[in-house]
Amino acid sequence: MTLRLQYFDDVPIMPYTRLLGGGSPHEGGPVWPDWERQTTARHCRKGQPCDHPPIILPIEDILAEPVAWAGPIVPHFGHQLAEFSLRILPTLAEWPDAVFAFAANPPRKITSLATAPGFFREILAWFGVAPERTRVLVKPTLAARLRVAPQAEQLGRIGPAPDYLDLLDTLTRKRLGRPGRRGRLYVSRAGQSARFAGERYLETALAAAGVAVFRPERVALAQQLRRYAVAEHVIFAEGSALHGTQLLGRALGRVSVLCRRPSSRLAEVFVQARAQSLEYLDCGAQLIYGLDATGRIADSRALTVLDEALLLDRLEWLGIPLRRYWDSAQYQAACADDIREWLVSFAQSPRLAVPGSRERILACLAACGFAALAPAIDAPTPPIR
Structure with a gap:
């Protein structure tokens, strides 16, 4: 799997209307062009897209700065890590100063970093993404320039590629050093x-x-x-x-x-x-x-x-x-x-x-x-x- 970024212009991003339930992993986020033919930009399990097209609402805001798509924020620790935090490190490898966009999840009352679970802010800190480099999009927003990395791992028994593990090895040494094992x-x-x-x-x-x-x-x-x-x-x-x-x-x-x-x-x-x-x-x-x-x-x-x-x-x-x-x-x-x-x-x-x-x-x-x-x-x- 290549971890290179894809680049898109003028992509509408919708708040989530369904997420981890209702028959679909999610319904919201970017309205990718040529939706049916997109794969790596969409949310995948087992190597195949499994999300539904977002419900398209009138645009209420414009995000003019370049941003990287990161995914939703969910209240479930396991799913946040196994599904929705896997584009961050590959993005940083190519764009170290990336600003990340997340779509809000109003049904779960997650509409800002302040209302996000504490573990989510800790995940960002682990990756070295400061709060000022995040955008939680509450309204239907047009992203003028949107970049997206593929999910580095997927539910459905698709594990990490060696180059992604190399990135994680470097990050782990930076955060933890080389601790000796015992007990x-x-x-x-x-x-x-x-x-x-x-x-x-x-x-x-x-x-x-x-x-x-x-x-x-x-x-x-x-x-x-x-x-x-x-x-x-x-x-x-x-x-x-x-x-x-x-x-x-x-x-x-x-x-x-x-x-x-x-x-x-x-x-x-x-x-x-x-x-x-x-x-x-x-x-x-x-x-x-x-x-x-x-x-x-x-x-x-x-x-x-x-x-x-x-x-x-x-x-x-x-x-x-x-x-x-x-x-x-x-x-x-x-x-x-x-x-x-x-x-x-x-x-x-x-x-x-x-x-x-x-x-x-x-x-x-x-x-x-x-x-x-x-x-x-x-x-x-x-x-x-």
Whole structure:
């Protein structure tokens, strides 16, 4: 894949009307000329454009200065990195002083850098893009001179080309130096709603076994990346934190991923290109989930119940003597507490009233061996922990 910029004149840019939902990854942004024949300028997955033509509204503003198209700003950390921040570094390689244009996303109330998620501003800082070099376009705007780089990676198992990794290597050395690797690091999701049942107990046992435990959402992005780069072995609870590694070059040592979903290989091609080795650990994951407002399976918000014996076997295989510090009764009690908490939270959302949602949850509880906890779905308030 060539990372060279394309140049366009007089391109209308529309605010987003759909983004990461509604049957399309997005609907908004530049109205590229000869739309059907555009590929690299449009948003792609699996090597093919997957966006819809923007809804064209009357132009209300003109952007006379040359700008580079960067994409939308979204509230989801993983998608921002895996899909919508991949034109920035290739642009800077050819145009170091680039000014970047982002289209606003009014339905999600993201209309400026001030209303963007904090992690987005940290991504810009990692790339060295100062706030004054960004334009968040709130109105339908005509860009007099628009430049665009291709996405350097894509969802759909299209990983980074060597020249993009070279750019990332240079950036990573500039930001982190050449840190030596030492120790094991567990990247936890225990502070998230979609996590492993009993994960807080797992954190305690891993710490007792000498593994550093880390919740990435508690620290700045640059510190997250440093922690990944200095660890000899990083063990991720499968989730969006994996996409943070896409800001690094070939900086990772051994990487293991505890799967939250059966047969999952989240971010595999992205991480594999950056790590000395990569393995996904299947610990018999079973999910507890309901339905979303449209009646679809809401497994992205699921709680994961692991097979305890498989979990211990997999971690022992990694060289972590977890059984020495493990109490099965405490782990099972921690799992039950988390399941009750999840059920109460789900019961307080409109999703419980979706036809079939309650039945789906009850079936999941039975499959996981926690059918006795079903009454918690009718609890009026969360349990006191």
